[in-house]
Amino acid sequence: MPELPEVQTVVNTLIPHALGARIIRTEIIRPQFIHAPGKKLETLLTGRRIDQIARRGKRILITLDPQARLLIHLGMTGRILILQPGESRRPHTHLVLHLQKRSRLVEVQCVDPRRFGEVRWLGDARGDEGLGIEALDLRPAHLRALLAQSRRPIKNLLLDQSRIAGLGNIYADESLFAARIHPLTPACRIPLEAADRLCRAIRHTLLKALRHHGSTLRDYVDATGTAGRYQKLHKVYGRENEPCRRCRNAIQRIVLAGRSSWYCPRCQILHTK
DNA sequence: GTCCATGTTCTTTA
């Protein structure tokens, strides 16, 4: 489900209900889904207060008081849902946090049918280990440097979270279309003007998706259960054989890094030298 | 039954 705009929207919709709340009860329904060292997560979580809810790349980082951190990754189909106490538990719920914020009680359910996501106790760790620069913090000079040191197809580089954190399959394709760069172009062959165009395209695409609360293809909803709207504005993603919105040529699909990649063969230039 | 899916990680291959 989640790339940067979706994960940020989950965080934004979680904050009003959960920030400052105390965890008064913890139910672990599927222990295999939860990574915690030694002690039981129930013991670690229960009694602490939620001090901060933030996003880094596609990770949700929850800072607790007394000081400790919890990481939630939504994987492909993960959801965090805010529910009233007593509302029926959704299928594939792995963890439920019972929160009290002043006199109000709410439940936070962590749901993930495919179980590609994870909940992990971080203790003192920051939770940003292994991640490259935030996609929204990317600046032309930084992107130029990244491109110069790689011959990989640009699409593969954009998906590499250890280089740039936050882009996934949808926004990598949409950003490359906006920058008019072919996904197979070797990173180091992208001309400087095109690199700067890509930098702007990434930022513009993510901010616009964020304004539309992300893309809902099938599973994604925010913490209040609301779907995103940006999928209606996709220019290439999932549009094989449909006309390019810019030139009317048919959108093509190829497989790269094991993922479908959609692009317009007329608008997106394959730079080779 | 088939193929495909917003992600990550591991193994194999080159």
Next chain:
DNA sequence: CTAAAGAACATGGA
């Protein structure tokens, strides 16, 4: 050393 390909994880929808 780099990095690509492929499989794996588990479930469900078309």
